[in-house]
Amino acid sequence: MKVLGIESSCDETSASVVIDSKDPEKRILSNVINSQIHIHAEYGGVIPEFAARNHADMIDKVIKESLDKANCKIQDIDIIAATGGPGLIGGLLVGMVTAKTIAVMLDKPFMAINHLEGHLLTTRLCYDVEFPYLLLLTSGGHFIFAEVFGVGNYKVLGETLDDAAGESFDKVAKMLGFEYPGGPAIQKYAELGNPNRFEFTMPLQRRSGCDASFSGLKTAARLQIEKLEKVTDQDKYDMAASFQGIVVKFITRQIEKAYHMTESLPKNVVVAGGVAANKSLRESLLKFCQENNLNFFAPPLSLCSDNAAMIAWAAIERKKAGFSYSDLDIQTRPRWSITEC
Numbered sequence: 064m065k066v067l068g069i070e071s072s073c074d075e076t077s078a079s080v081v082i083d084s085k086d087p088e089k090r091i092l093s094n095v096i097n098s099q100i101h102i103h104a105e106y107g108g109v110i111p112e113f114a115a116r117n118h119a120d121m122i123d124k125v126i127k128e129s130l131d132k133a134n135c136k137i138q139d140i141d142i143i144a145a146t147g148g149p150g151l152i153g154g155l156l157v158g159m160v161t162a163k164t165i166a167v168m169l170d171k172p173f174m175a176i177n178h179l180e181g182h183l184l185t186t187r188l189c190y191d192v193e194f195p196y197l198l199l200l201t202s203g204g205h206f207i208f209a210e211v212f213g214v215g216n217y218k219v220l221g222e223t224l225d226d227a228a229g230e231s232f233d234k235v236a237k238m239l240g241f242e243y244p245g246g247p248a249i250q251k252y253a254e255l256g257n258p259n260r261f262e263f264t265m266p267l268q269r270r271s272g273c274d275a276s277f278s279g280l281k282t283a284a285r286l287q288i289e290k291l292e293k294v295t296d297q298d299k300y301d302m303a304a305s306f307q308g309i310v311v312k313f314i315t316r317q318i319e320k321a322y323h324m325t326e327s328l329p330k331n332v333v334v335a336g337g338v339a340a341n342k343s344l345r346e347s348l349l350k351f352c353q354e355n356n357l358n359f360f361a362p363p364l365s366l367c368s369d370n371a372a373m374i375a376w377a378a379i380e381r382k383k384a385g386f387s388y389s390d391l392d393i394q395t396r397p398r399w400s401i402t403e404c
């Protein structure tokens with residue numbers, strides 16, 4: 064089975080060819096990603112209209128490059144898969160219409176894939192990870208703890224009540240005048256700072272369950288920055304380190320609560336999404352897993368943020384699990400929960 068995946072839900076236009084090999088190392092034949100970061104950087108966030116236009120400009124080129132790199136022709140592809148949601152509607156439309164057009168012209172099956180399902184199955188693309196597992200999905204738009212029983216069988220245990228963790232990194236980075244996207248910048252400058260300089264109160268201390276909240280931390284960061292007379296580079300580095308420190312501590316506390324809410328008490332813990340690239344978070348989650356005798360899995364850094372290999376792989380997983388292809392009249396879904404996959 065050879066699948067062409069297309070991803071265009073946010074600010075990356077990506078196309079990938081993935082095969083159903085037993086050896087994880089041989090699965091990804093190509094994974095071409097055209098990042099729009101340079102377009103959005105000067106605004107400090109993604110501008111949906113610019114994103115949609117750039118996806119439309121780039122998608123043909125990116126698909127052609129992915130086929131060339133995989134050394135295959137479009138006729139060799141068995142399934143065309145595209146992100147159907149959640150995400151920005153303009154970009155989703157570009158990817159879905161392109162994928163459906165290819166499917167109709169070549170008379171191939173088409174699959175609309177949930178972007179979050181792509182992220183949450185990525186570790187299985189790279190390693191032999193058995194179900195069930197406890198999942199932390201943390202990206203720019205989502206923050207979810209879920210119990211993953213099998214393909215298409217997901218139970219949400221908790222989620223953010225306001226901002227996603229990635230969004231809070233991006234906003235605090237913008238406050239500090241760091242480059243966009245903010246998450247990698249916070250990680251980089253945190254290395255130069257003192258994590259104990261600024262104090263934060265742990266969010267949701269009296270709330271049971273494993274929901275999360277990051278917007279109060281963001282406000283607390285802003286208030287502490289505003290109190291400074293003149294903001295020096297060292298102040299910025301200290302804030303980056305202190306903010307990353309409390310976010311990582313909070314997430315690690317919540318994952319422990321999430322674990323106790325699982326039905327299956329799984330042996331495996333998986334982190335996915337753009338923020339899964341954060342070194343300090345990975346280290347802290349690994350430590351939690353080691354202390355509790357659990358296996359910890361995180362995707363390689365190159366597959367944490369948005370890419371089409373995860374979309375192609377989700378199509379392979381769904382096909383193998385017996386799910387049917389999508390009808391060609393299926394619509395994009397800017398909002399689409401993993402419980403409706």
Ligand code: KG4
Nearest residue numbers: 202203204229246247337338340341368369
């Ligand atoms: O999954 P993703 O590429 O896109 C969405 O689906 O949202 O995640 C992007 C998010 C951004 O907020 C970015 O700042 C954050 O992931 N991110 C990081 C790191 N790398 C990316 N956050 C913290 N540390 C990182 N190293």
Ligand code: ZN
Nearest residue numbers: 202337368369
């Ligand atoms: Zn994503």
